[in-house]
Amino acid sequence: MALLSIKDISVTYHSGGRHVKALNGITLDVNEGESLGIVGESGSGKTTLIMAILRLLPKGTAEITGEAFLNGKELLSMKDGELSKIRWEEMALVFQKSMNALSPVHKIGAFMNDIYRNHKSEVSKNDGEKRIKELFELVNLSPSVYDLYPHELSGGMMQRVSIALSLMFNPKLLILDEATTALDVVTQTQILEEILSLEKKLGITRIMITHDISVVASTCKNVAVLYAGHLLEVGPTCEVLVNPIHSYTKGLINSFPVFDNDIHQPLQSIGGFLPDLSSPPPGCIFAPRCARACDICRQSKPEMKKYEQGHYAACHFAGGENNVQGS
Numbered sequence: 001m002a003l004l005s006i007k008d009i010s011v012t013y014h015s016g017g018r019h020v021k022a023l024n025g026i027t028l029d030v031n032e033g034e035s036l037g038i039v040g041e042s043g044s045g046k047t048t049l050i051m052a053i054l055r056l057l058p059k060g061t062a063e064i065t066g067e068a069f070l071n072g073k074e075l076l077s078m079k080d081g082e083l084s085k086i087r088w089e090e091m092a093l094v095f096q097k098s099m100n101a102l103s104p105v106h107k108i109g110a111f112m113n114d115i116y117r118n119h120k121s122e123v124s125k126n127d128g129e130k131r132i133k134e135l136f137e138l139v140n141l142s143p144s145v146y147d148l149y150p151h152e153l154s155g156g157m158m159q160r161v162s163i164a165l166s167l168m169f170n171p172k173l174l175i176l177d178e179a180t181t182a183l184d185v186v187t188q189t190q191i192l193e194e195i196l197s198l199e200k201k202l203g204i205t206r207i208m209i210t211h212d213i214s215v216v217a218s219t220c221k222n223v224a225v226l227y228a229g230h231l232l233e234v235g236p237t238c239e240v241l242v243n244p245i246h247s248y249t250k251g252l253i254n255s256f257p258v259f260d261n262d263i264h265q266p267l268q269s270i271g272g273f274l275p276d277l278s279s280p281p282p283g284c285i286f287a288p289r290c291a292r293a294c295d296i297c298r299q300s301k302p303e304m305k306k307y308e309q310g311h312y313a314a315c316h317f318a319g320g321e322n323n324v325q326g327s
């Protein structure tokens with residue numbers, strides 16, 4: 001059974017008289033112990049998907065339909081109390097600006113210790129401190145960080161604190177939303193390596209959300225390609241990146257630099273822009289930017305079809321078996 005099973009999730013934002021269809025029927029499974037990268041350019045709906053299943057979207061403006069099961073428990077219909085427990089103890093989120101969640105006027109250790117003891121009232125302050133320093137060690141932070149204020153940390157240290165915080169209650173599922181995007185390449189690589197070794201040590205399942213396909217290539221077993229709120233391709237990373245089926249996936253791959261002594265390939269950008277999500281085009285959502293698009297692409301929406309084991313794509317062009325992903 002999948003640890004996380006997302007079934008037909010759609011999200012529409014109603015704001016300022018506009019109705020933005022940010023997600024359209026997303027179906028995805030994440031198996032226990034595996035890692036899933038979710039890639040797509042800015043505005044494709046990556047954060048919306050995660051916020052929808054964590055139930056963190058603004059209630060008044062975001063309309064959500066579909067289901068999401070974590071360990072068999074449906075999240076969208078769950079009572080608030082049960083969900084807030086699950087949010088810390090079963091799945092945890094690290095995002096780009098996670099440190100904003102820390103108090104600027106409290107020392108990091110004291111703040112984390114308060115959170116820890118709020119959840120575990122039987123734990124003493126000393127034992128809380130021990131646990132926090134244990135978490136610091138896991139993410140390669142010095143115990144002296146316990147007595148620092150957030151403004152005293154570098155970007156890399158901040159994200160390590162955020163990861164430590166997310167691991168406080170041993171979650172099974174760790175979700176990182178552009179968590180290393182703002183870091184320099186050296187620090188990003190170090191933190192990614194640490195995350196990989198942590199997840200082996202702790203048996204964590206991970207979802208990695210990023211616009212950077214190279215991060216997915218080096219750290220995720222599976223990848224899902226999201227575009228303008230539509231899932232266009234999903235499968236094992238080695239399969240999808242070597243034999244991409246959808247033109248958008250090919251475009252994403254070609255728009256990232258390859259460092260190789262023999263290859264001096266110019267970068268190829270994907271022409272055009274994301275469609276206006278308040279009036280998306282009929283047919284394939286990528287058709288207006290796709291060099292191969294023909295009449296059928298502009299008229300009817302392609303279904304998800306199966307190509308190889310676990311490799312699915314929604315494109316009229318590439319053959320494939322008529323087999324909707326997840327069915």
Ligand SMILES: Nc1ncnc2c1ncn2[C@@H]1O[C@H](COP(=O)(O)OP(=O)(O)O)[C@@H](O)[C@H]1O
Pocket residue numbers: 013014015020022040041042043044045046047048049058061277
């Ligand atoms: N609170 C909101 N109200 C209205 N539209 C939103 C809101 N949040 C996000 N959107 C829109 O939803 C789409 C997807 O955004 P987002 O999930 O942030 O994408 P990504 O994380 O892939 O960059 C974008 O068009 C964005 O403008």
Ligand SMILES: [Mg+2]
Pocket residue numbers: 046047048178
């Ligand atoms: Mg985002």
